[in-house]
Amino acid sequence: IGTAVALGQLSEDVVKVLVRVQNDLFDVGADLSTPVVEDPEYPPLRVEQSYVDKLEADCDRFLEELEKLRSFILPGGTPGAALLHQACTVVRRAERSTWAALEVHGESMNALTATYLNRLSDLLFILARSANKEV
Structure with missing residues (x-):
């Protein structure tokens, strides 16, 4: 992603x-x-549904074009x-x-991480199509 930002000559919106x-x-x-545990000493950083929602909104916005x-x-x-x-x-x-890790470790992992990566790959595909449209 960093290489695409640095060398890709992409629109400001995409960057x-x-x-x-x-x-x-x-x-x-x-x-x-960070394994999911009950009552952690310090609240860990977790991917939340809002992360996925932003990606889905981006997908919809760029897909419209x-x-x-x-x-x-x-x-x-x-x-x-x-x-x-x-x-x-x-x-x-x-x-x-x-x-695959979720299958092995189940409840000790946050499944939203996999969902996020799924939506991110969709977004990157859409952005690639968009980058080709701009020429």
């Missing part, structure tokens, strides 16, 4: 979303590294789109790993 997402990902990492997909698309196009497709792939991999 603002991506910078927010980068900050959110620190929270996701903190949540994943795009034509409906009628077939599969090949990753690539503009440098920004290619980097966003790559970020999408990395996030999908992280999502699969998170779901």
Whole structure:
């Protein structure tokens, strides 16, 4: 995501979303590294539904500007789109790993982390399509 922001020649609106997402990902990492326990000594940082809601709102907003997909698309196009497709792939991999960890660790993990990663990969795909539309 940082590479896409630095080199992708993306719109200011897209960059603002991506910078927010980068900050959110620190929270996701903190949540994943802190087991869910009853009555913790210090309240841990947790991904909440509002994180997911923001991603869904971003998806809806950027999707409004795009034509409906009628077939599969090949990753690539503009440098920004290619980097966003790559970020999408990395996030999908992280999502699969998170779901696998949830199967093993269950209640000791916050399932919203996996939901967040799922919506983030959707958003990155939409933003990649949007980056290709802008040329």
